Amino acid sequence: MPARSCDFTHAITRRPATTITAGLRAVDTGTPDLATMERHHADYVAALRSTGATVIELGPLEDFPDSVFVEDTALCLPEGAVVMRPGAPSRLGEAAAMAPHLRALYAEVRSIEGQDSFIEGGDILVTEREILVGRSARTNAAGIAELARLVAGWGHRLREVATPPGVLHFKTDCSLLDAETILATRRLDASGCFAGYRVIHTAEGEEAAANTIRFNGLVLMPAGFPRTRDRLAAAGYDLREIANSECAKLDGGMSCLSLRFTPRPA
Ligand code: CIR
Numbered sequence: 001m002p003a004r005s006c007d008f009t010h011a012i013t014r015r016p017a018t019t020i021t022a023g024l025r026a027v028d029t030g031t032p033d034l035a036t037m038e039r040h041h042a043d044y045v046a047a048l049r050s051t052g053a054t055v056i057e058l059g060p061l062e063d064f065p066d067s068v069f070v071e072d073t074a075l076c077l078p079e080g081a082v083v084m085r086p087g088a089p090s091r092l093g094e095a096a097a098m099a100p101h102l103r104a105l106y107a108e109v110r111s112i113e114g115q116d117s118f119i120e121g122g123d124i125l126v127t128e129r130e131i132l133v134g135r136s137a138r139t140n141a142a143g144i145a146e147l148a149r150l151v152a153g154w155g156h157r158l159r160e161v162a163t164p165p166g167v168l169h170f171k172t173d174c175s176l177l178d179a180e181t182i183l184a185t186r187r188l189d190a191s192g193c194f195a196g197y198r199v200i201h202t203a204e205g206e207e208a209a210a211n212t213i214r215f216n217g218l219v220l221m222p223a224g225f226p227r228t229r230d231r232l233a234a235a236g237y238d239l240r241e242i243a244n245s246e247c248a249k250l251d252g253g254m255s256c257l258s259l260r261f262t263p264r265p266a
Contacts, residue, residue, distance in 0.1 A: 002202040003128055003178065003213075004078055004128065004180060004262065005126050005127050005128045005176055005179060006016070006082060006176065006179065006214045006215075006216070007055055007216055007262065008053055008215060008216060008260045008261055008262050009261075009262045009263075010053060010054050010055075010056065010105065010260070010261050010262065010263065011047075011053055011054075011055045011258045011259060011260045011261075012036035012055075012056045012058065012098075012101060012247070012255070012258060012259040013041070013056070013057050013058065013068075013070060013257060013258050014058040014059070014060065014067055014069055014070045015038070015041065015045070015057060015058070015059060015060045015068070016034060016038060016041060016060060016068040017060035017061055017064070017065065017067060017068070018034060018035050018062060019062050019063075019064075019082060019248070020032055020036070020037060020058070020065055020066075020246075021065070022065040022068055022182055022195045022226065023065040023250040023252075024065070024088060024090065024091075024250065024251070025065045025135040025249060025250050025251055026168065027256060028165075029249050031133065032246040032247070032250060033246055033251070034250045035076060035248075036245070037068075039243075039248035040244060040245070040246060040247070042250055043067070043242050043243065044220065044242050044258075045057060045241075047097045047215075047220055047240045047242060048215055048220075048258065049219060050116065050213055050218070051217060051218055052216065052217070053216060053258055055258075056101065057071075058101065061122065061163055061213040062206040063093065063095045064090070064091065064097070065090070065092060065103075066088070066090065066091055067091075067094050067097070067259065068247070068252070068256075068257065069122075069247075069250075069256040070094075070098065070256075070257065070258060070259055071120045071121040071235070071238055071253050071255050071256045071257070071258060071259060071260075072084060072086055072091065072094070072095075072120040072122050072138075073086070073094050073097075073098040073121060073196065074095065074098055074102060074121060074171075074257065075121055075126075075147070075151075076102070076106075076259050076260070076261030076263075077107065077126070077151065077154060077156065077261070078261070078262055078263065079154035079209050079216045079244060079264055080106050080107070080108035080109060080110060080114065080154060080162055080220065081102040081105075081106050081108075081109045081110070081111065081263075082109075082110045082150050082216065083096070083099050083102065083109065083110070083111040083200055084093050084112055084119050084120055084121055084143075085111075085113075085114075085117055085118050085143060086118065086119075086120045086138065086170040087118035087119070087136075087137065087138035087139060087140065087143075088138060091120075092141055094108040094214070095111075096236045098259075099111070099147070105263050106193075106263050110150045111243055112143055112147060112148070112150075114143075114144050115117045116140075116142045116144055116237065117140070117142040117143040117145075117146045118138060118139060118140045118142070118143045119138075119139045119140070119143030119147055120136075120138040120139055120147075120169060120172050121131070121254060121259070122138070122168065122169030122170070122255065123135075123136050123138065123139040123170040124147075124162060124170070124171070125170060125171055125172070125174060125175070125176060125182075125256065126176075126194055127176055127179070127182075127197070128179040128180070130156075130158070130159050131151065131156050131157065131158045131159070131160065131184045132159050132170065132193065132238055133147065133158055133159070133160055133170070134157075134161050134163035134170025134171075134226060135160060135161075135163060135261070136163035136167070136168070137167060137168075138162075138168070138171075139163070139170075140210050143162050144158070145192075145203075146161070146205065146255075151246060152216055154231065155263060156228055156261075158261060161193040162191060162193070163246065164187055164191070167188075170188075171210075171211055171255050172210065172253070172254070173185045173187065173188040173207065173210045173211075173231050174188055174189075174194075174203065174210055174211075175210060175211055175212045175254075175255060176212070176214055176230070176236075177200065177214050177219060177237060178214060180197060180198050180201070181197065181200060181229075181235075182194050182197045182198070182199050182202050183199075183202065184199050184200075184201060184202070184210060184211055184233070185199075185201065185202050185207045185211075185212055186201050186204075187207070188204075189201065189229060191194070192209070200231060200232065200235060201231075202225070202228045203225070203227035203228045203231065206216055206225040206227055206228045208222065208224060208225070208248065208253070209221060209225035209229075210226040210266050211253030211254055211255050211256070212232075212253075212254050212255075213254045213255050213258070213260065214217065214237075215258075215260060217238050218238050218240050219232060219237040219240070220239075220240050220242055220254045221239055221240070221241055221242070221254060222241070222243075222244035222253055222254060223241040223242060223243045223244065224241075224243075224244075224245075229241065234247070238262055239265070
């Protein structure tokens with residue numbers, strides 16, 4: 001049976017802007033190279049398309065250095081989309097720029113509007129049974145409460161959890177592998193937030209492999225994490241390794257680079 005949390009007809013991506021060199025980063029490990037990032041991005045888009053999905057590739061937004069990381073701008077559910085209010089001031093305008101593209105695909109598009117509400121898509125993990133939202137430096141209680149009200153009308157249950165201190169987003173440390181299974185770092189799983197799920201841990205020292213995506217039949221994972229790759233392969237997942245060296249310099253991974261969804265016909 002198709003799982004709504006893993007099976008998608010559509011994805012939206014945005015090509016990196018030349019201003020990507022000014023993208024936000026927790027620790028400076030070097031300037032990302034645009035041409036290399038563009039190559040990696042093209043591989044990522046090709047992998048999504050190879051599953052048969054429609055991938056809408058938006059053009060670069062030069063005014064927003066981090067705009068390649070489209071996941072943070074919206075939550076896309078079958079019933080409708082919710083435009084986020086990113087907690088990073090330099091990223092607020094990215095959400096507004098995404099809204100018209102969502103309106104073209106969805107009958108219903110809602111928005112986080114409270115001036116004190118902040119929430120980024122990277123803190124939201126949609127599973128088959130619930131929506132987990134990690135409170136973080138980018139996502140606050142007011143943003144989570146507002147999202148809970150907006151999605152309750154669509155029949156979705158939201159559970160607030162904690163993004164570990166010093167970790168950018170909840171999904172920096174976890175991802176959904178199938179309707180029942182989560183890939184997570186040990187430090188996040190130790191919080192107990194995945195009770196009731198099957199959890200596969202990233203290998204020690206490979207915590208950056210936690211941000212993967214299940215997209216239709218594939219699991220896209222960042223290249224360079226052989227022990228975690230072997231664990232996922234042994235568990236039977238069909239893997240695609242995507243080079244991610246340039247996005248990693250800006251704390252970005254597989255989930256950040258797309259919005260993934262199946263809009264329900266109005
Ligand atoms: C930022 O700090 O906002 C970007 N440099 C990285 C965003 C990554 N997005 C994500 O994990 N969903």
